[in-house]
Amino acid sequence: MSDARTIISKLRNRQTPSREELNWFAQSLADHTVTDAQAGAFAMAVCLNGLGDVGRVALTMAMRDSGRVLDWNLGGPVLDKHSTGGIGDCVSLVLAPALAACGVFVPMISGRGLGHTGGTLDKLSAIPGLATELSVEQLRDVVTRAGCAIVGAGADIVPADKRLYAVRDVTSTVESLDLITASILSKKLAAGLDGLVLDVKVGAGAFMKDRAAANELAEALVKTANAAGCKTTALISDMSQPVAPALGNALEVAETMKVLTGQTKGKLVEMCASLGGVLLADANLVEDVQAGADAITGAIADGRAAERFGTMIAAMGGPVQFVESWARFLPEATVIREIAAPASGYVTAIDGEALGMAVVDLGGGRKVEGEALNLAVGVSDVVRIGTQVTRGQPLAVVHAGRASDADQAETALRAAITISASPVPAPDLILDRIG
Template identity: 60%
Template sequence: MDARAINAKLRRREVPSEDELRWFANGLANGDVTDAQAAAFAMAACFQSIGTEGCRALTLAMRDTGDVLKWDLDGPVLDKHSTGGVGDCVSLLLAPALAACGAYVPMISGRGLGHTGGTLDKLEAIPGVNTQVSEDHLKGMMQDVGCAIVGATAQIAPADKRFYAIRDVTATVESIELITASILSKKLAASPDALVLDVKIGSGAFMKTAEEARALAQSMCDVANAAGCRTSALITDMNQPLAPSLGNALEVAEVMRLLTGQAAGPLVEISAALGGELLVHAGLATDVQDGAARIAATLGDGHAADIFGRMIAAMGGPADFAGNWQAHLPGAEVQHDVKAPAAGHVAAMNGEALGLAVVGLGGGRMVESDRIHPGVGVSGMARLGQEVAAGDVIACIHAASEDDAKAAEAAVLAAIAIEEKPAELPPLVHERIS
């Protein structure tokens, strides 16, 4: 086999065989496939579908170029993946809540890039936390805590790491099948018994339309289920930030308020809906309503908060974080209120613009080498449909300087539309895909 022959097949609108796709994935990992050949494959795949079976074969082949974790646990291994959004810190709530319900959750997560925040960056806003742990440490956390949210090691799906970098610079990221293979090659390397997918739609998401979100959700569900992992997906709304705070430490603070029963809102609702799906897949709930109720109960009674605190300690963070989190989270030098320029109702938000405003403050990355200021961001965001008077505070900027705060204020005001009449609010969950 060779890359030229495989690419020629795609050019002729033929689907490469499972053996050919496995050879190609191994070639990505060991260097037998050149950057030019990988780029040609990616471009051809954008124009010629490789089908569900081809996508499954490529996914498993890329997974198998690295470590595939094995578990010896007395309960189901569960996982969740989100396609990314603004103010989305569901993973920090859901992992300990699932563990509190008797599941094990080895969640391999990523960093922020572009307008979306990264789960690992949020955790590392907590002093001392190290999200890069060894496989032995991860397995120890499963036994001792029940959950862990960590970064992928270099040994997890190395073919995908190289292939994604090539796709990123050749404008071939958008292929539904290549997105599916990229996400699932890493998720399936953790060997979950069941997986739930949170596919975002709206102004703060990568998928802007229902058709795009549905196509990606169906593709990932088809491939994961064909690979033997029980999987379903929820298409959820991202036309406004999921949390009222944006920024790493600010979102952790929001999570801790929810874990300790000080607040409620869309984050709890989404976490319960996703967790309910997983508990049904795992046989730990009779139906999704029962599963959602069980997740919500662990968030309300402090059980999930205790597990979260133990997870933080196991990753090098403060031993007393669950009970004393306010003393540990970093802040910003300047806090600046954003006031409504007119009376009316909050009618629309540009979630991507809000996310980029946080990046501009130093709270995210545009390139991987950028350093993050963990304490900056935006808190107290007004919600869609909220009625405001002129001069009401609709957000608070947390910045490193007055100049940064003023620039962010202008960006936030440009991203929020205030109109006389209230707009119809979108549902939090648009659709379920299985």
């Protein structure tokens, strides 16, 4: 019979608990058998001493099995993508329907934003009538009809993670590599996936600012997921600037729709092609990664991805004609202001975290969990690193609820975008592949 004190004592003494002990602890987190104090001690012991490869896999599987694990019988592979968080990152909204158009089923369990990075569910909440909290039966129906669904984790999916994450947030143990890995993968594995691609972001706009730390996380995630039976590859991607030129919930949905309806392409399509190409190749649906990337861009270019997106939106309670008339459904900010370049030169750096926090200060992101958002506010038309600008040319456009908020955002954006006399090369989007 396991007990919390024995497990915590083992961790304190740098011993790895057995699989049975970690299973017991995860179930006890879910049913509140262990106290908050014991959960905090567990998290701190793991943070300080680690679990090792075997323990990390065991904890991930135990947390997955603390709730319902989905299974599918759909006539095609069940695949997904996860990002470690960045700015202007609306990749999921484009990639999920593009994958669906390529014969893949995508039950994407996503989260809400906290801190300077936006949450996919918050972006979808800008679409009127759309519900992201679905029952398992509703999720199955949407995935069957549309090929994809982007939803929140239900109460019966990985309840151990919900409990442990809340404890980690108040005990300064969020940064633990083992706990990050178990938290991310337990939710993805509970979705019953056949394959997964990870977008591990590094740079000024990411949580991971250091390349070595990003690689370490990617390697831990790939090794753990593969050991758990889910074919997984990670891409290390650049987050020195926004993926899409927009930050903010409705604004990122608008950017998504511009891509899906062929009005624009840019780095958002490139990122989707890179991630989707890996997924399709890993699932043996195409000959190689390039063929997979071509399949993704083809599904976007010919409108099949947009069609799948529209089916998903309608199935989740959103407008039936959203794809055809998306602009009239999205909320608009009261104050819209161009931010002019203070001097001529070249854009050489962007402080992505500062941009993200400017959106938070506008009301488009949360400073505390559960805070209500202004879904219309944010920043659009952000210039890219390497761009030559002349004095007075717009660097970005602020969308605010009040003029005073726009003033504050303007100050933040001017400080966040560096203009220099000499150019720098545009950074590569994909920096490395793990797995």
